[in-house]
Amino acid sequence: MSGTRFPPGSGRPLTGEAVLTRAFRLLRAFEAADGALSLTALARRSGLPKSSTLRIATQLVAVGALERRDSGDFVIGLGLLEVASLAPRGHGLRAAALPYMQDLQQVTRQHVLLAVREDTDAILVERLSALDATPVKYRVGGRLPLDATGVGLALLAHAPESVRAAVMDGPAATVQDAAAGRRVRQLVAAARAEGVVALTIANPVAGGPAEITTVAAPILDARGHALGAISLVSPSTGEPRTGLRLALRTASLAIARAAGQRPRPN
Amino acid sequence: MSGTRFPPGSGRPLTGEAVLTRAFRLLRAFEAADGALSLTALARRSGLPKSSTLRIATQLVAVGALERRDSGDFVIGLGLLEVASLAPRGHGLRAAALPYMQDLQQVTRQHVLLAVREDTDAILVERLSALDATPVKYRVGGRLPLDATGVGLALLAHAPESVRAAVMDGPAATVQDAAAGRRVRQLVAAARAEGVVALTIANPVAGGPAEITTVAAPILDARGHALGAISLVSPSTGEPRTGLRLALRTASLAIARAAGQRPRPN
The missing domain is CATH 3.30.450.40 (GAF domain)
Incomplete structure (x- = not known):
């Protein structure tokens, strides 16, 4: 996960690039999972702080890359299939x-x-x-x-x-x-x-x-x-x-x- | 594309969220395309400045969501299929x-x-x-x-x-x-x-x-x-x-x- 830069004294990346890297780390955390992941499990598997995980996951839900179930668990969303099918x-x-x-x-x-x-x-x-x-x-x-x-x-x-x-x-x-x-x-x-x-x-x-x-x-x-x-x-x-x-x-x-x-x- | 916030006097978003929104706008630009898009076409279709398009697209290549051909054109990458198949x-x-x-x-x-x-x-x-x-x-x-x-x-x-x-x-x-x-x-x-x-x-x-x-x-x-x-x-x-x-x-x-x-x- 190279390219992640943090400004001194901050836990938050200054440039947008790192967010994309972390977003795909979240998405790839589902590879070894059996479908759904809770916020805690998603944070643990991706190695990201829980607060960052929630922030990025919420945004991934907004763009359709993740879906959130009534239980609060996340699953990979259909929006990703729509785009991936263009490969x-x-x-x-x-x-x-x-x-x-x-x-x-x-x-x-x-x-x-x-x-x-x-x-x-x-x-x-x-x-x-x-x-x-x-x-x-x-x-x-x-x-x-x-x-x-x-x-x-x-x-x-x-x-x-x-x-x-x-x-x-x-x-x-x-x-x-x-x-x-x-x-x-x-x-x-x-x-x-x-x-x-x-x-x-x-x-x-x-x-x-x-x-x-x-x-x-x-x-x-x-x-x-x-x-x-x-x-x-x-x-x-x-x-x-x-x-x-x-x-x-x-x-x-x-x-x-x-x-x-x-x-x-x- | 709600949720995109720009700090005053800057063309660059302060928080990471906007980057994800823009990244998926880039990915969805391929929906009406016939496979490959040049940087110029990608910028035009997504409505993003060419510089932002290149920066985000380069990062999407790094995570496998896009692939760049020898011609310089971008196509949707297999990394997206790997993740989307988990939906x-x-x-x-x-x-x-x-x-x-x-x-x-x-x-x-x-x-x-x-x-x-x-x-x-x-x-x-x-x-x-x-x-x-x-x-x-x-x-x-x-x-x-x-x-x-x-x-x-x-x-x-x-x-x-x-x-x-x-x-x-x-x-x-x-x-x-x-x-x-x-x-x-x-x-x-x-x-x-x-x-x-x-x-x-x-x-x-x-x-x-x-x-x-x-x-x-x-x-x-x-x-x-x-x-x-x-x-x-x-x-x-x-x-x-x-x-x-x-x-x-x-x-x-x-x-x-x-x-x-x-x-x-x-």
């Missing part, structure tokens, strides 16, 4: 992808994910799930690791060199174990060569199958950069069928075209 | 509704909408559309009138008396024409009595069919208040088939149950 990398790509994702979901009756890269994470933009699909815990708007998910690896394979280095090589590398590092390198190389990547991972959700398999393909622009990636997540059945790989690749090409890109053969 | 009335209701909406969409191959009420408007939370569906221009995150759309009328029929009065009677009534007012009253009464409402309206999109038909049902909580409403939009074929009305009513009851409500028979 080209979110709902713009989603609008192009959704019909093809629905086709995939209808045929497989499992989970179909759409994600985009934000620095060294993937952000889940859409998830379609059949009522009877294997439970997973991916949440729209949530972050996924680039090096341990299908959509993440598809994005990583077509990310700028600096991002790949940060994830795989650099001092900030998230892949710390040598064997795991080799595995990520192999998957990234396969994703680049084949335009699709498949991996089986332990299911993070208790009660479902022990393992889940994901097949993912990048959505590429004309320069070969990833606009996003789609994946299919299903109970593990070993190596995914060739048909699924082809279905993911053709869907990703169709989405790229629908998003106004001339797809590169991959 | 219970948006993605929370959407998560409960989506499987049932997919079923409806798969069976009909048309548009299925989910909306919630915000004051005297409906806000579209989700729209599923088949690739070959009749073109419509409803946008996720966009506002729809309560008195002229299927989801709007379903929400209006179960809104507090003050909202119904504001739309239908009061000095701020949006229904100004007497005949139109009678028509809205009839539809609201039918929606309350039958738990479903159908109407045929002129298609706002050129090139498609002249008229579209919408069938909508409210999603009610245990007190009979509308959490939201779903609708099916299709090319006009006169009075919608009884089966569609039943399908919408049963889907709305299933969504209420999935959202943790004990549905009221309606």
Whole structure:
């Protein structure tokens, strides 16, 4: 939270910038919450004094970014959804992808994910799930690791060199174990060569199958950069069928075209 | 934009509150835009001085609410989607509704909408559309009138008396024409009595069919208040088939149950 400047002897910022930083700290405090937060909980989670929390939260209610319930608890407001839906990398790509994702979901009756890269994470933009699909815990708007998910690896394979280095090589590398590092390198190389990547991972959700398999393909622009990636997540059945790989690749090409890109053969 | 206070002789607000108001004015300036805005366009649309626009926009980039492209243009950022996805009335209701909406969409191959009420408007939370569906221009995150759309009328029929009065009677009534007012009253009464409402309206999109038909049902909580409403939009074929009305009513009851409500028979 850099950029916060306080005048000497005052607990209140002199310039407006700090208010925005603190307002978004308040909004992000809801990420680990289960919907509603009391004023006290909001202050504690955001690390702001209760008086500042109330002042900023009240203003966020006024602009529609928060809503206050009869109980006094705060929740994220619909005004934020109205504005967030204008993000080209979110709902713009989603609008192009959704019909093809629905086709995939209808045929497989499992989970179909759409994600985009934000620095060294993937952000889940859409998830379609059949009522009877294997439970997973991916949440729209949530972050996924680039090096341990299908959509993440598809994005990583077509990310700028600096991002790949940060994830795989650099001092900030998230892949710390040598064997795991080799595995990520192999998957990234396969994703680049084949335009699709498949991996089986332990299911993070208790009660479902022990393992889940994901097949993912990048959505590429004309320069070969990833606009996003789609994946299919299903109970593990070993190596995914060739048909699924082809279905993911053709869907990703169709989405790229629908998003106004001339797809590169991959 | 009330609440903006300027100290005498200064163009800069003394308290932080005004900054938040102005920041959301900047964000909402993208609503009528087609994705990206230059600094000049952003300043013009928001009505803020260019210097303030740059200062606030730069800070919004820092918190992820805006992104700046290589061209210098600004777009709404993914950071906003991450936070907005935590809105219970948006993605929370959407998560409960989506499987049932997919079923409806798969069976009909048309548009299925989910909306919630915000004051005297409906806000579209989700729209599923088949690739070959009749073109419509409803946008996720966009506002729809309560008195002229299927989801709007379903929400209006179960809104507090003050909202119904504001739309239908009061000095701020949006229904100004007497005949139109009678028509809205009839539809609201039918929606309350039958738990479903159908109407045929002129298609706002050129090139498609002249008229579209919408069938909508409210999603009610245990007190009979509308959490939201779903609708099916299709090319006009006169009075919608009884089966569609039943399908919408049963889907709305299933969504209420999935959202943790004990549905009221309606």
